[in-house]
Amino acid sequence: MLALMARRQDLTSRFIGNFTQQEPIPEAAIEAAIRVMRTGRLHRYNLANGEVGEAAELELEFAALTGARYCLAVTSGGYALATALRAAGARPGDKVLTNGFTLAPVPGAIANAGCVPHFVEITEDLVIDLGDLEDKIRESHARFLMLSHMRGHICDMDRLMSLCDGENVQVIEDCAHTMGASWNGVPSGRHGLVACYSTQTYKHLNSGEGGLIISDDADLMARATMLSGSYMLYDRHKAGPGSETFADIRLDTPNCSGRMDNLRAAILRPQLAALASQVAAWNARYRVVEEGLGNLSGLKLIERTPQEVFVGSSIQFLLPGWPAAKINDLLAACAARGVELKWFGAAEPSGFTSRYTSWRYAPAQVLPETDRILDALMDMRLPLTFSLDDCALIASIIRDEVIRLGR
Numbered sequence: 239m240l241a242l243m244a245r246r247q248d249l250t251s252r253f254i255g256n257f258t259q260q261e262p263i264p265e266a267a268i269e270a271a272i273r274v275m276r277t278g279r280l281h282r283y284n285l286a287n288g289e290v291g292e293a294a295e296l297e298l299e300f301a302a303l304t305g306a307r308y309c310l311a312v313t314s315g316g317y318a319l320a321t322a323l324r325a326a327g328a329r330p331g332d333k334v335l336t337n338g339f340t341l342a343p344v345p346g347a348i349a350n351a352g353c354v355p356h357f358v359e360i361t362e363d364l365v366i367d368l369g370d371l372e373d374k375i376r377e378s379h380a381r382f383l384m385l386s387h388m389r390g391h392i393c394d395m396d397r398l399m400s401l402c403d404g405e406n407v408q409v410i411e412d413c414a415h416t417m418g419a420s421w422n423g424v425p426s427g428r429h430g431l432v433a434c435y436s437t438q439t440y441k442h443l444n445s446g447e448g449g450l451i452i453s454d455d456a457d458l459m460a461r462a463t464m465l466s467g468s469y470m471l472y473d474r475h476k477a478g479p480g481s482e483t484f485a486d487i488r489l490d491t492p493n494c495s496g497r498m499d500n501l502r503a504a505i506l507r508p509q510l511a512a513l514a515s516q517v518a519a520w521n522a523r524y525r526v527v528e529e530g531l532g533n534l535s536g537l538k539l540i541e542r543t544p545q546e547v548f549v550g551s552s553i554q555f556l557l558p559g560w561p562a563a564k565i566n567d568l569l570a571a572c573a574a575r576g577v578e579l580k581w582f583g584a585a586e587p588s589g590f591t592s593r594y595t596s597w598r599y600a601p602a603q604v605l606p607e608t609d610r611i612l613d614a615l616m617d618m619r620l621p622l623t624f625s626l627d628d629c630a631l632i633a634s635i636i637r638d639e640v641i642r643l644g645r
């Protein structure tokens with residue numbers, strides 16, 4: 239009888255949380271925001287005597303956290319990527335390599351710089367395929383790779399960098415999903431020439447919109463600073479190159495305004511100080527879901543390598559060989575029980591989920607491996623508003639439905 243009741247409970251249990259609900263902004267950040275508003279000095283260059291300003295302080299703190307020599311705060315992650323690419327020397331018409339599996343702001347940033355996205359295959363571990371990358375470098379003669387650490391999956395960065403260094407390809411890292419992650423002890427974003435992060439609401443820090451660029455290259459960062467719209471006030475940046483670097487760059491570089499303001503920076507600084515504990519909280523949730531979906535026939539989890547310290551703010555798995563109709567049934571069955579799965583195999587882009595064939599401004603390409611993987615790829619957010627028990631319930635619902643529909 240008890241067993242029967244437990245079974246009944248299993249089949250009807252429903253999750254009632256919200257997959258897009260982030261945590262509230264911490265009180266310290268709210269207080270910091272109010273302090274800035276009371277001064278009226280929201281523009282980053284509007285400073286009282288001797289004041290550094292929240293935007294410049296944030297840049298100093300993010301540079302220190304990542305170990306980068308320079309940091310620049312801007313309006314969005316997508317703006318950061320386009321600006322980094324231009325500042326790295328990409329010219330309109332240049333081909334820029336990028337992962338076949340990424341999100342719209344990445345090819346969008348390449349197009350924004352007047353460049354042309356050229357997609358590279360991914361592997362079943364959801365990272366860029368280094369063999370295909372080598373082929374595509376040789377056939378395209380591209381000088382830039384915008385490497386997307388999509389959904390926090392980091393490829394073998396030592397092999398990638400030795401390939402790109404050997405071929406004179408500059409690497410711009412998209413770290414929208416790897417803020418707080420590392421590879422072999424090196425923070426994600428510290429392998430390539432320049433790296434970009436997002437502080438948009440669904441990322442690892444939340445200022446609504448926002449972006450950060452880091453690099454050790456003084457000329458590149460001077461160009462990025464001028465592009466971001468620093469007028470001639472670059473000496474108010476404390477994590478930027480010295481004014482001698484700007485001698486020509488300040489006159490040769492257009493102003494394409496995209497500065498971060500002091501209000502957003504104020505909201506971000508207390509969150510940055512708490513990043514490590516947030517990462518631990520995400521990973522605890524990730525591991526509960528991962529364990530709940532383990533050893534399940536028909537479902538393949540993505541193995542994480544020991545070199546990779548990742549941030550489990552979302553989880554992915556593959557349903558290899560499942561026909562589209564059955565995947566749609568699974569999506570519907572999980573949705574009916576409150577679990578919001580996203581499928582990268584759908585023909586039409588929906589919400590944040592799209593695939594390379596939906597970016598028709600890029601030249602048409604066929605990536606058979608990427609297609610095969612995306613057709614089987616499921617994706618789920620893990621906001622920190624979920625408890626560990628929530629995560630266990632979510633995993634058990636997916637597990638039930640995969641078993642029920644998978645046979």
Ligand SMILES: *Cc1c(COP(=O)(O)O)cnc(C)c1O
Pocket residue numbers: 314315316317340341343344386388389412414415436437438441448449
């Ligand atoms: C969010 C995101 C970005 C940056 O997006 P913004 O919304 O412009 O901050 C870049 N790459 C990926 C993979 C993203 O998910």
